[in-house]
Amino acid sequence: MNPSPPWTTLVSPAQLAAALDDPMLVVLDARFSLGDPGAGEAAWREGHVPGARYVHLDRDLSGAHVPGAGRHPWPDARAFGRSLGALGITPGHQVVAYDAADGAFAARAWCLLRMAGHRRVAVLDGGFAAWRAEGHPVDGTVPEAEPAPPYPVTFDQTRLFDAARVQAHLDAGGLLLDARGAERFRGDAEPIDARAGHVPGATSRPYAENLADGRFKPRSELAEEFAALPGGGNPLRTVAMCGSGVTACHHLLAMAHAGLEGAGLYTGSWSGWIEDPARPVATGQD
Structure with missing residues (x-):
């Protein structure tokens, strides 16, 4: 059964911890460093919220460059839909994204999903730092996502x-x-x-x-x-x-x-x- 009520903006570490066993919950680890683009994924492999799947800012949350698109281009809808499917995300899932602390990178994941029409998406308030500070479990096992069909993305x-x-x-x-x-x-x-x-x-x-x-x-x-x-x-x-x-x-x-x-x-x-x-x-x- 889905977490109720649905989380659409922010979720606390305690709320997320209580819902980890929900089969309709997908947690995304969006930690990233502009100075060291591999650091976030390395940190995820060392330890993460149990079951969290990693999303890389350049690979998963950005698209190919076209003129005027800037350093982190908005992705193509079809390509982003394939990425969501590979992460096992369907329109019925509750998604929670987090990063190291302040939510800057997690908010990008939230925004992409929201602009794609996915309502049930939130950011972990305080990020991984708050999760650890409250003593919630950390897992070093790399989870295997069960792929889903490509998500039917239509950006607003x-x-x-x-x-x-x-x-x-x-x-x-x-x-x-x-x-x-x-x-x-x-x-x-x-x-x-x-x-x-x-x-x-x-x-x-x-x-x-x-x-x-x-x-x-x-x-x-x-x-x-x-x-x-x-x-x-x-x-x-x-x-x-x-x-x-x-x-x-x-x-x-x-x-x-x-x-x-x-x-x-x-x-x-x-x-x-x-x-x-x-x-x-x-x-x-x-």
Whole structure:
């Protein structure tokens, strides 16, 4: 029987631990390091939430590059459907994703599934660090997933934005929320991409502001903070971006948890924006 009620945004370590024996639960380990792309999978092999299947940001949660797609392209629907099938995920499963701690990479898995129409997907609040801190079991056995048919993925294209749609969104007075650190937004430092700065008209809100003591802030607090942004927190007038369309998903998750579901994602984000040298770049706080 499925965990009840369904988990659609966040789940606590205790809640997940109580449901591990549920045959309709699939746990995904999304730990990853941009500096060492093999580190997350190595850590999973050493120890993970019992039964967790590993998803790699580059292999499983990103697609092939096309112009403007950025460093972590949004995957093709059919290819992503095959990946979900290989993980044993069907439309009936409850999925829980986690990463090392803050949910940045797990939120990418959550966003992909949600945009594919899968409602029963959540992120483990506090990640593997919280799981271990609470003394829940850790398994070093690599699980064998029972493959399922390819998942029938149809992405919600109304919520997936390219550069042209982002510019039109800004021109219409919409909010473009940049999840990168403030120093990258201002252009003070750029450790990853070829150019520093931000999309003109974007608003800075580092994704870490969604957290307190390593966990997501309470729903009411998040709702107040998003409401204080330009546009009053209206998700239908909000598009999130970051460096490559990964940590931006953290904002979509935080907003959904606060009851503000429906925001869009600039899939190419900053790395996609600067692929065209003719696009304008802003620096500083505004």
